[in-house]
Amino acid sequence: MAQKKIAKELAAFSAFYSDSLNRLTKKTNAYNKVMRKEPNPIIRPFREDLADLNTGGKMLRGMLVNLGYQIAVHMNGEAACNAAESDMLALAFEIFQTGVLVHDDIIDNAGTRRGKITVHRRYEHRLNVRETKMVAAGEKPGNLAKSAAICVGDLGIYYANKQIVDNYAQNEHLAALIGYFDDIVIQTIRGELLDVVLPYEIQDDKYSPEEKKKLLEKSIWDIYYLKTAGYSVIGPLHLGMILGGADEKQMKALDRVAEDIGIAYQIMDDILGVFADPEKLGKDVGSDITEFKQTILYMYVCTMKPEYEEELLQIYGKKRISDAELDEVQRIFRESGALAYAQEMLGDCFERAEKRLARIKGMSREDKAILRGFITYCKGRRK
Numbered sequence: 001m002a003q004k005k006i007a008k009e010l011a012a013f014s015a016f017y018s019d020s021l022n023r024l025t026k027k028t029n030a031y032n033k034v035m036r037k038e039p040n041p042i043i044r045p046f047r048e049d050l051a052d053l054n055t056g057g058k059m060l061r062g063m064l065v066n067l068g069y070q071i072a073v074h075m076n077g078e079a080a081c082n083a084a085e086s087d088m089l090a091l092a093f094e095i096f097q098t099g100v101l102v103h104d105d106i107i108d109n110a111g112t113r114r115g116k117i118t119v120h121r122r123y124e125h126r127l128n129v130r131e132t133k134m135v136a137a138g139e140k141p142g143n144l145a146k147s148a149a150i151c152v153g154d155l156g157i158y159y160a161n162k163q164i165v166d167n168y169a170q171n172e173h174l175a176a177l178i179g180y181f182d183d184i185v186i187q188t189i190r191g192e193l194l195d196v197v198l199p200y201e202i203q204d205d206k207y208s209p210e211e212k213k214k215l216l217e218k219s220i221w222d223i224y225y226l227k228t229a230g231y232s233v234i235g236p237l238h239l240g241m242i243l244g245g246a247d248e249k250q251m252k253a254l255d256r257v258a259e260d261i262g263i264a265y266q267i268m269d270d271i272l273g274v275f276a277d278p279e280k281l282g283k284d285v286g287s288d289i290t291e292f293k294q295t296i297l298y299m300y301v302c303t304m305k306p307e308y309e310e311e312l313l314q315i316y317g318k319k320r321i322s323d324a325e326l327d328e329v330q331r332i333f334r335e336s337g338a339l340a341y342a343q344e345m346l347g348d349c350f351e352r353a354e355k356r357l358a359r360i361k362g363m364s365r366e367d368k369a370i371l372r373g374f375i376t377y378c379k380g381r382r383k
Contacts, residue, residue: 006376012366013373020063023084027091028055035159045126046152049119054098054156056114061097061236062090067370068240068254074364075250086240089177092163093236096181099156100188100231106146106153107196108291120149157185168243176242184235191226194219198294213303220299221263228269229262250362257356257371264349265378270295271342274330276382286326292317296345300338308336350379 032051038044069086104110105118112118117125124145126132134140164181168174198219202212237258241251273288274297288295298316301308312332315325333339353375357368 009369009373010376011373012369013371013377016067016370016373017060017063017377019083020066020090021059023087024059024062024090024094027087028059028094031091031095031163046119046123046148047155049122050098050102050152050156053102053113053116053119054095056116057094057097059090059094061232062094064233064236064374065090065093065240067367067374068237069244070240071237071254071363071367071371072241072244072246072250074367075362076245086243088167089164089239089243090236092160092167092181093239095156095163096160096185099153099158099160100192102149102153102156104192106149107192118149119152120145123148171243173242173245177239180235180239180242184231184239187226187235188231191223191228191231195223195227195294198223199292216294216299217303220294220296223294224263224266224296225259228266229259232265233262234258253356253360254363257353257360260349260353260356261375261378264346264353265381267296267342267346267349268378268381270297271339271346272382274326274333275339286321286329289316289321289326289329290319296342297333297338300341301332301336304341305336305338308332350375 032054035051035054036044036048038047066083066086069089070081070083073081101113102119105113106120110118111121120142122145124141127141127145132141134144161178161181164177165174168177171177198216202216202219207215234255237254238251241254270288270293273293273295274286298312301312312329315321315329318325321329354372357363357371357375360368
C-alpha cells in the first residue's frame with residue numbers, strides 16, 4: 001500500500017510539473033524573442049547570448065512558484081485555481097536564475113551550462129576569432145569577456161524584476177512580491193559570497209583551530225540555507241504564495257518544509273558531485289574537488305576526522321585530477337565516515353520535511369500529494 005501511495009504522489013507531482021513546464025516553455029520562448037531585440041548592434045549579441053542561455057533548464061523553480069500559488073489559492077478556500085495566473089511570476093524567477101548562472105559560471109570559470117557554451121566563453125571566442133586588439137595595457141580577452149558577462153548577468157536579474165512589475169503592476173500584492181524577490185536576490189548573493197571566500201578567510205590566524213572548525217561547520221549550513229534552500233525551494237514557493245494571498249502563518253509553515261527539502265537537495269548535490277555516475281550527472285564527476293567546494297563531505301573530514309585531512313588536501317583543490325585520484329577521495333570520504341554522515345543528514349532532512357508537511361493545516365490533500373511527490377523526486381535524483 002505504501003509503495004502505491006508513493007507512486008500515486010509521484011505521478012501527481014509529475015503531472016503538475018509537466019503541465020507547468022509546457023506552459024513556461026512556451027512563454028519563455030516568446031519572452032526570448034523580445035529579449036533578442038536590441039537597436040544597438042554591439043549590445044545585441046549579448047542579449048542573444050542571454051536569451052539562448054534562458055532555455056534548456058529544468059524550470060523546477062518556476063514550477064514551485066506555480067505550486068506555491070496553487071497552494072495559497074486552495075488554502076483560501078477557492079476550489080478552482082487559474083494556474084496560468086502565476087506563470088509570468090514563475091518566468092521572472094527563471095530569468096533571475098539565468099542571470100545568476102551567468103555570474104556563477106564566471107566564478108567557477110565554467111565552460112558549459114545547460115549543454116551550451118557559457119556567456120563569458122562565447123565572448124572570449126568572438127574576440128579571439130576577430131583578433132580584437134586589447135586597448136588597455138596588459139588586458140586579456142578572457143578578462144574582458146568576464147567583465148562583459150557580469151553585465152549580462154546583471155541584465156538577467158533586473159529583467160526579472162521588471163517582469164514582475166510589468167505583469168503585476170495592478171496586483172494588490174506587488175509591493176510584497178518585489179520586496180520578497182529582492183530579499184531572495186540578496187540572500188543568494190550572500191550565500192555565493194560566503195561560498196567563494198570561505199576557504200581563504202577561514203585561514204585567518206585570528207581564529208583558533210577550534211574556532212575555525214566551528215566557523216567552517218556554521219558557514220557550510222549557512223551556504224546551504226542561503227544559496228540553495230532559499231533560492232531553490234523556499235523562495236519560489238513563498239513568492240507564489242504571496243501572489244496567491246496566503247497569510248504569514250501559512251507561509252512560515254511551508255517555509256520550514258521547503259528549508260528541509262532545499263538543504264537535502266544540496267546535500268544530494270554534494271554526494272553526487274563525488275560519487276555519481278558520470279553519464280547521468282551531466283557534468284564532470286569530481287568538479288567539486290577541483291573547485292575546492294566547501295561541502296558537507298569536506299567539512300566532516302576537517303571538523304570530525306582531522307586525521308584524514310592532510311591526505312585529502314593532497315588532492316582536494318587540484319586543478320585536474322585523475323580517475324585514480326577521484327577513487328582516492330571517494331575512499332577517504334567513505335573510510336572517514338563523511339559519506340555516511342552526509343547520507344544520514346540527507347535522510348533526516350527528508351524525514352523532517354515529510355513530518356512538517358503532514359502537520360500543516362488547511363492544505364488540500366491534492367497539494368500535499370504533489371509536494372510529497374516532489375520530495376520523492378528529489379530523493380531519486382541522480383543528476
